[in-house]
Amino acid sequence: MEDVKQLETTTAAPEPDIQDFVYDPHEERMLLNFGPSHPATHGTLRLMMELDGEIVIKCQPDLGFLHHGFEKLGEYRSYNQVVTITDRMNYLSPMNNNFAYILAVEELFDFEITKRAQYFRVILAELSRIMDHLVNVSTQAMDLGAFTVILYLFRERENIYNLFELLTGTRLTISYARLGGFARDRDIPDEFFPQLKRFVSGFPNTLDDVDNLLSHNKIWLNRTKGVGIIEKEDGINYGITGPCLRCSGIPLDLRVSQPYSSYEDFDFDIPIGETGDTYDRYLVRMEEMKQSVRIIQQAANNFPEGEISADSDSKVTLPAKDEVYGSIEGLIHQFEIIMENRGTQAPKGESYVATEAPNGELGFFVISNQGRGPYRFRVRPPSFYNYQILPKLIEGGLLSDVVAVLSSLNIIAGELDR
Amino acid sequence: MASNLELIDKVKSEFSNSVLETANQFDQAAVSVKREDVAEVLQFLRDDPETDFDFLIDVCGVDYLEMGGIERYAIVYQLYSLKHSHRLRIKAYVPENDLKIDTVSHLWPAAEWAEREVYDMYGIEFNNHPDMRRILNPDDFEGFALRKDFPVEGIGYREDYEKIERATGQEEAGN
Numbered sequence: 377m378e379d380v381k382q383l384e385t386t387t388a389a390p391e392p393d394i395q396d397f398v399y400d401p402h403e404e405r406m407l408l409n410f411g412p413s414h415p416a417t418h419g420t421l422r423l424m425m426e427l428d429g430e431i432v433i434k435c436q437p438d439l440g441f442l443h444h445g446f447e448k449l450g451e452y453r454s455y456n457q458v459v460t461i462t463d464r465m466n467y468l469s470p471m472n473n474n475f476a477y478i479l480a481v482e483e484l485f486d487f488e489i490t491k492r493a494q495y496f497r498v499i500l501a502e503l504s505r506i507m508d509h510l511v512n513v514s515t516q517a518m519d520l521g522a523f524t525v526i527l528y529l530f531r532e533r534e535n536i537y538n539l540f541e542l543l544t545g546t547r548l549t550i551s552y553a554r555l556g557g558f559a560r561d562r563d564i565p566d567e568f569f570p571q572l573k574r575f576v577s578g579f580p581n582t583l584d585d586v587d588n589l590l591s592h593n594k595i596w597l598n599r600t601k602g603v604g605i606i607e608k609e610d611g612i613n614y615g616i617t618g619p620c621l622r623c624s625g626i627p628l629d630l631r632v633s634q635p636y637s638s639y640e641d642f643d644f645d646i647p648i649g650e651t652g653d654t655y656d657r658y659l660v661r662m663e664e665m666k667q668s669v670r671i672i673q674q675a676a677n678n679f680p681e682g683e684i685s686a687d688s689d690s691k692v693t694l695p696a697k698d699e700v701y702g703s704i705e706g707l708i709h710q711f712e713i714i715m716e717n718r719g720t721q722a723p724k725g726e727s728y729v730a731t732e733a734p735n736g737e738l739g740f741f742v743i744s745n746q747g748r749g750p751y752r753f754r755v756r757p758p759s760f761y762n763y764q765i766l767p768k769l770i771e772g773g774l775l776s777d778v779v780a781v782l783s784s785l786n787i788i789a790g791e792l793d794r
Numbered sequence: 795m796a797s798n799l800e801l802i803d804k805v806k807s808e809f810s811n812s813v814l815e816t817a818n819q820f821d822q823a824a825v826s827v828k829r830e831d832v833a834e835v836l837q838f839l840r841d842d843p844e845t846d847f848d849f850l851i852d853v854c855g856v857d858y859l860e861m862g863g864i865e866r867y868a869i870v871y872q873l874y875s876l877k878h879s880h881r882l883r884i885k886a887y888v889p890e891n892d893l894k895i896d897t898v899s900h901l902w903p904a905a906e907w908a909e910r911e912v913y914d915m916y917g918i919e920f921n922n923h924p925d926m927r928r929i930l931n932p933d934d935f936e937g938f939a940l941r942k943d944f945p946v947e948g949i950g951y952r953e954d955y956e957k958i959e960r961a962t963g964q965e966e967a968g969n
Contacts, residue, residue: 440930447915448939452946483820612848612876615904626876633879725819728872728883730851741854741870745861756852756872764907793930 405433410778412441417782418515419789423766430775435767442793450753455481455722456554456694456713458753462740463549465755466791468511471504471540472733474553479636480729480740481555481750484722485692491680493557494638496564499572499675500543500552501637502668506579507536508734508786509619509661516658516783517590520599525586532582535575542568555720556686556693564684572676576669583665590658600655604769604781607652615761618736619660620785624652630732641678642671654784692720721746728756735759735786759792796844798823801882804845809835814864814887824883826864832871832886833896839873839882840901847873847882850898853908855916859942866890867916871898888918897923915940 411422420441426434446465450458462473475497482489510529517525537547542565544550552559590596611621621628629646631639647663649656686693694713699706712718722744730739736758745751762785770778796804802816805825812831817824827835839847851872858866865887873882888895897920899905909920910929917938920926928935937944 440928440932443930445939448944448946486820613903615850615852615902628876634881726817726822726824726883727820728822728881730874730881737851737874739852739872741852741872743856743861751861752856754852754854754856754870756854760907760911761904764904 404428408775412438417789419787419792421763421782421787421789421792423778425775425778427775432770432773432775432778435770435778437763437766439763440793442789444790444794446794447753447755450750452749454748455720455750458749459553459559460549460551462755463551464790465757465794466508466733466735466738466759466788467548468788469504469508469734470548470550471500471552472508472731472738474551475501475637476729476731476733476738477740477742478553478555479731480727480742481722483727483729484725484742484744485555485720486723487556487686487692489556489637489686490683491638492682492684493686495675495679496558496684497553497637498639498642499672500540502671502675503536503539505734506665506668507533509665510536512734512783512786513586513658513661516780517596519779519783520596522590522593522596525589528582528585528589532575532579535579539568539571539575542571554694557684559694569676569679572672576672576676579669580666583662587662591662597655599776599780600658600784601653602651603654603773603777604784605651605653606765606769610765610768611652614765616736616765617761618732618734618758619657619664620736620762622646623649623656623660625650630730630737634730636729636731642674644668644670654780657784718748721748730756733758735788735791736762755791755794757791757794759787763787763792796878796880798880801845801880804842805835805839805882808838822881822883824885826868826885826887829869829886829888829895832869832884833898833901836871836873836884836898837901839884845882846875846877848876849874850902850904851881853898853905853912855912855918855940857916857940857942863887867893867918869895869912869918893918894921895919896921899923914938917941 405426405428408425408427410425411417412420422438422441424436424438425432446461450461459474459477462477463470465473510533514526514529540550541547544552606616606620606624608624608626611624611626617628625648627646627648632646644667647660649660695706695709700710713720724744724746726743728739728741730737737756738758739756741754742750743752766785769781798818798821801823802818802825806813809827809831812828814826814828839845851874854870856868856870858868867888869886869888871884873884886895895918897909899909907929909923912918913920913926914928914931915938927933931939937949
């Protein structure tokens with residue numbers, strides 16, 4: 377322990393983010409502290425910038441303001457309890473996080489998931505993706521002064537929230553995934569599919585409205601075109617994934633390249649950009665929402681019959697609630713899974729499963745030591761890797777472009793800092 | 795697209811002296827290498843056209859204190875190839891008495907923050923890293939949070955707070 381302490385004192389400088397800047401009063405450079413509580417950061421992001429007039433000379437992000445220690449907490453919970461932690465990482469699309477985590481754990485247990493559950497997960501994940509992109513596009517427009525867009529898009533987001541509320545009883549942190557299936561009763565409410573159909577039929581019209589408002593708007597074009605260009609090589613070297621990589625013309629989508637949860641059954645396109653600027657990122661996200669609608673339609677039309685939960689004899693999947701309250705076997709089954717010191721133990725092993733979340737590759741690396749919960753619970757957050765390129769994108773540009781680039785990267789502080 | 799076994803064999807044949815163990819569990823290929831060679835192995839895997847791992851997806855640390863293993867700590871690198879869309883996991887064990895490993899941030903800039911996070915959480919220092927300091931925790935944070943011997947409730951933060959004794963119900967009624 378002693379040598380560790382010594383190591384810490386030699387490397388940690390007292391205020392390193394400010395020391396790195398050279399303050400030069402004759403050239404009238406100034407330091408600007410941007411955030412952590414600034415309306416345009418949409419969270420708790422902090423940037424230290426050195427400015428020459430309006431030009432950003434140097435920028436250094438400072439993170440950790442929303443650090444919760446989720447990875448540490450995950451090591452002290454059972455497999456099903458960790459689901460509630462994953463909700464709070466990317467709170468704009470909680471279902472994608474639930475989904476990615478549960479896939480990694482199901483790999484450990486070597487589960488066979490029913491086709492019905494796979495399709496239902498796809499529907500919910502695509503709804504979540506739309507929700508995430510809606511917030512991103514609308515807040516991006518709001519940051520650049522186009523306030524109308526948020527009014528149109530948040531109305532649609534409300535519809536999706538209503539769908540999730542119908543299913544789970546909650547709107548933001550839904551915690552809906554469980555090992556082998558879903559939380560609560562196994563049946564999908566009867567009203568769900570008619571309501572989904574109404575949403576899906578009305579939603580493309582709203583997208584067209586927003587498209588009319590923004591895509592050919594002179595001010596929008598001037599603020600976004602040619603701003604914050606991500607080159608192909610940079611995107612790969614910095615580990616950028618998701619729409620931020622696809623905007624520079626690389627068609628990487630894990631739903632296609634490494635299909636999981638029956639994504640191979642659906643027919644959809646991967647939209648890619650040409651230049652990799654902020655405008656392309658906006659276009660890619662708009663098109664992705666349309667493709668998500670296509671996937672939802674296909675999944676809902678071909679929705680398989682049968683059980684939604686995996687075989688409950690496996691002693692891993694929670695039994696249905698009427699079984700728990702109606703039969704002694706069901707009650708014992710529930711007890712064995714829920715109680716401390718019991719619970720189902722995964723075999724020893726390590727599993728990394730990556731999924732395509734709205735921001736990019738969201739992967740969970742779960743190590744099992746035959747316990748009730750993970751021995752090590754590592755998240756590969758897309759925001760963390762996408763954020764790293766920000767200084768490169770904004771250095772040499774105008775201060776006003778910082779807001780445009782930052783919001784187009786869609787950095788979620790909960791996921792960035794965990 | 796090379797299969798998992800082909801990838802493992804490739805690493806084994808190129809670096810026969812540095813491969814410690816291999817695994818192909820859950821259809822995921824994993825290779826453990828000696829920590830002195832990890833940068834060299836990763837560079838080979840990136841540049842070789844057959845493997846072509848152009849993405850460094852993730853770098854994370856693991857503390858194997860309660861699990862047993864070759865050494866206490868391990869650094870895990872997740873690789874992905876855009877062209878072949880295959881994956882490989884490279885692991886390098888770090889002994890407890892010498893917490894040092896070579897950086898790979900000169901190969902992938904993506905590793906820069908990820909390695910800072912490993913240092914922040916486990917105290918493992920990366921040689922030749924451009925900016926080796928804490929990233930998520932504050933600079934004056936003591937200890938390394940993701941080590942297994944670090945308590946989940948933290949160390950010492952609550953000791954500084956003044957303890958406020960709550961008045962009992964009777965005293966409140968008397969006042």
